[in-house]
Amino acid sequence: MEAIQFIADMNFYHWLTLAAVLLIAEIALPGGFFLGAAAGALFTGLIHILMPEMSWQLALTIYSVSAVAFSFLAVTKMRGVLDFQSDHETLNNRMDNLLGAHGVVLMPAGGAAKVKIGDTLWGIVPDEKLYDQAEVKVVAVDGTNTVCELLPR
Incomplete structure (x- = not known):
């Protein structure tokens, strides 16, 4: 019964505090889960200012409906941001970014080129045409190795 009494006695400051706690939780655990609940608590608090004698049943109903609505809005708005497709298909793929790059062959004695x-x-x-200090261009990628061709002098 104490929980119901606490909910019945909630005022604007309690709802604002709940909104702040939920926003802090959203910052600590990002993903949009707490964002709608925080917006719902803030909305309920603002309604509570306009209707200070609101019953706790109405307050919980407003909070529940607004939290679900704001969560739905947050998810639909975030989906457009998170589904962003870059126009650079090789972004963050280092091996694909090497294609066309120019470099210099190093052949240490007794080591791999x-x-x-x-x-x-x-x-x-390995390619028998390559020699130490030869200038090359990367034409393909084979696993973690590059396939290079000599640049004309």
């Missing part, structure tokens, strides 16, 4: 592109060393598929 590498190609230096920028400041990074990449594996290279």
Whole structure:
């Protein structure tokens, strides 16, 4: 019975505090789950200002309906943001971004040949045409190795 009495005694400040706690939970655990509930608590608090003698049953009904409505709105609005498709298909795919890059072959004595592109060393598929310090262009990617061709001098 104490819980019902607490809900019956809730005023604008209680609803505002609930909204703040739910917003903090949303910040700590992002995903949009608490956002609609926080907006519903804030909305209920604002209604509570206009109708201070509102019954606790009506307050809980307003909160429940508005929390579901705001959650639905948040999900539908976020879906458009989260489903964003980049016009750069190779974004965050380092191996695909190497295609067309120019580099220099490094052949250490007794070690595997590498190609230096920028400041990074990449594996290279062995080719008898390649030699140390040769300038090459990446034409394909084979797993984690690059397939390179000599650049004309």
